[in-house]
Amino acid sequence: MKIALMDSGNGLLAAAAAMRRLRPDADLVLSSDPDGMPWGPRTPDDVTAHALAVARAAAAHRPDALIVACNTASVHALPALRAALEPGIPVIGTVPAIKPAAAGGGPVAIWATPATTGSPYQRDLIDRFGQGVDVTGVPCPGLADAVQEADEDAIDAAIAVAAQRTPRDVRAVVLGCTHYELVAERIRAAVQQPGAPALVLHGSAEAVAAQALRRIGAEPAPAAAPTGTLGVILSGRPAALPAAALVYAEGRLLAQSRTDDAAGSPPDAAQAADGAATAARR
16 A cells, blocks of 8 residues: 655645554655745645646655645645546545534634635635634744744744634634644643643544545554555655654654655665754754
């Protein structure tokens, strides 16, 4: 089994780690576009062009399914991606988990990029799935970029600004950008109010990974032998996991996989990147 995941950057790590936990035996191909980041400020047509290039780089490795682990690409490019790749390769998009968050009762906050907050896409999701719950859109300028670069100070600053914009009585926060799932516990700590019920965070990684397995008729097998390989493609180039990816637990989990030499990554690339990440934190 081979599953490909695509994103503009490191936001795909959460879904890839979820897939690795569900199927330790699955080969994973991670395709991203660091040269073209960020995608958020681009026009819809430009996002679609970049997303198609990233998807085709992944599709060249003949995966059984492609996960679009990016909210921006799912909003603007999902129809084009499906037209280009299906039915040969099932394409699974990422949608903010507004429906389950609203089902748990409100108030609910949706943390998303400024471009997504207030967009017709997000308003439509709230109208369809909000079920009368009080939902507040919270723009998070700079957070995705800070997470991408693993810039600790910038992450803390962006989370603090977004937390100030979040109503104090929220019971749940929807993480409307896949990058945010990498710092979920830091978001929880910033928003949780003393004495209030435990805040519930709703990401998409687990649900998207499970949906990909369903689309190809496979079952979760978390006890399977950890034989799955990892291939990495950065803006069309075979590579290793970026050093910034290894700052996060999800990236370190993936780095334990055997390198897919067919994707062109040198066998010791993950170890070299791990050393660079360690140096960067000192």
